[in-house]
Amino acid sequence: MKKTWILITILLISVLAFSACSKQNSDTKDATDVNETETKTDANNKTEADDKTEDTTVVENADDENQTADAALTIIYESEEGPIEVPADPKRIVVLNSFVSGSVMAFDTDIVGVDSWAMANPRYAPFLEEAVEVSDQGLEKIIELNPDLIIAAPTNNNIDKLKQIAPTVVYTYGKVDYLTQILEVGKLLNRGEEAQAWIDDFKARAQKAGEDVKAVIGDEATISVVESFEKQLYVFGDNWGRGTEIIYQEMKLNMPEKVKEMALEAGYYALSPEVLPEYAGDYVIFSKNASADNSFQETETYQNIPAVKNNRVFEFDAAEFYFNDPITLDYQLQAFTDYLLGSE
Structure with a gap:
C-alpha cells in the first residue's frame, strides 16, 4: 500500500512538472511571436516612413525644379520705365512701335501683330506672313491675338490698358542712339549677344x-x-x-x-x-x-x-x-x- 502511494506521488509530480514546462514553452513561443510581430511592425513602419520621406523629397525636388523652370521662363528687362518681367522666349509679340519692328523681326521672333507703318514696308513682308495689322485703338483685336509681349511707343494710346493685356515695354525714339536701340531690343528678346555680334559686324562693313x-x-x-x-x-x-x-x-x-x-x-x-x-x-x-x-x-x-x-x-x-x-x-x-x- 505504501509503495502504491509513492508511485502515485511520483506520477503526480511528473505531471505537474510537464505542465509547467509546457506552459513555459508556450509563454516563450508567445513572447517570440510578439517580438517578431513587433519587429515586423517596426520594420514596416520604418519602411513606410522612409517611403513617405522619399515621396516628400521627390515632391520637394519637383517643386524646386518647377520653380527653377518657371524662373527660366521669364527674365527681368531693365526698360526705360524700370525693371519689368517679360518672357524669356516670347512667342506672340505685338509691336505698336514701328521704328523697332524691324529689330524684333531681325532676331527671328514670332510677331503676331504690327502697326500700319510696319505692315506697309515691303522689306518686312517676308517676316509678317502670319501677322495682322493692329492699332493702339483696337484693343479687342490685340486681346484676340493673346500676346505674351507688347512693344509700344510713349505716343501710343491706352498704354495702361495694354499693360493689363501683356507685359508692355515702351521705347522712346532717340532716347538712345540707333545701335544701342538695336542692342536694347536684343536684350528684351534675350538675344543680347546676337544683337551685339550684328552691331560689330555692321559697323565694320559700313x-x-x-x-x-x-x-x-x-x-x-x-x-x-x-x-x-x-x-x-x-x-x-x-x-x-x-x-x-x-x-x-x-x-x-x-x-x-x-x-x-x-x-x-x-x-x-x-x-x-x-x-x-x-x-x-x-x-x-x-x-x-x-x-x-x-x-x-x-x-x-x-x-x-x-x-x-x-x-x-x-x-x-x-x-x-x-x-x-x-x-x-x-x-x-x-x-x-x-x-x-x-x-x-
Whole structure:
C-alpha cells in the first residue's frame, strides 16, 4: 500500500512538472511571436516612413525644379520705365512701335501683330506672313491675338490698358542712339549677344564701305538725304533713319552746310521745293513717297540742281527707307555702296 502511494506521488509530480514546462514553452513561443510581430511592425513602419520621406523629397525636388523652370521662363528687362518681367522666349509679340519692328523681326521672333507703318514696308513682308495689322485703338483685336509681349511707343494710346493685356515695354525714339536701340531690343528678346555680334559686324562693313566710297567720290563731296511726304519736302540730319546713320555716322560722308545748320540738331527740317537747291549736296539720296506730290521734279528749279544734272540723285521707295533696324540698315548699306561706287 505504501509503495502504491509513492508511485502515485511520483506520477503526480511528473505531471505537474510537464505542465509547467509546457506552459513555459508556450509563454516563450508567445513572447517570440510578439517580438517578431513587433519587429515586423517596426520594420514596416520604418519602411513606410522612409517611403513617405522619399515621396516628400521627390515632391520637394519637383517643386524646386518647377520653380527653377518657371524662373527660366521669364527674365527681368531693365526698360526705360524700370525693371519689368517679360518672357524669356516670347512667342506672340505685338509691336505698336514701328521704328523697332524691324529689330524684333531681325532676331527671328514670332510677331503676331504690327502697326500700319510696319505692315506697309515691303522689306518686312517676308517676316509678317502670319501677322495682322493692329492699332493702339483696337484693343479687342490685340486681346484676340493673346500676346505674351507688347512693344509700344510713349505716343501710343491706352498704354495702361495694354499693360493689363501683356507685359508692355515702351521705347522712346532717340532716347538712345540707333545701335544701342538695336542692342536694347536684343536684350528684351534675350538675344543680347546676337544683337551685339550684328552691331560689330555692321559697323565694320559700313566703315569699310565709307572708305571705298570716299576713294571714288572724294573726301570733300557732300551728300544730302531728301524725302517727299504729302506736299512737303524734308532734309535730314544724322540720326533720323532714311540711311542718315550710315551716310553720316558710319561712312562719315559730308553733310551740306545748310543741312547741318537747319537739320542736324533737330533731326529733320521741312522746306519748300523752291529752296531745295540750297540744301542739295553733290549727291542726293531721295526717299520718295509715291503718294506724295512729286511734281516739283518737273520744275526748272529742280532740273537745274547740279546733282540732278549730273545724274547723282538716287531714288528709293520711302516705305522701305524710314527706319534704322538691322533689316533696313543692311538693305540701305548695300544700296548706297552699289549706287555711290557705280556713280563715277
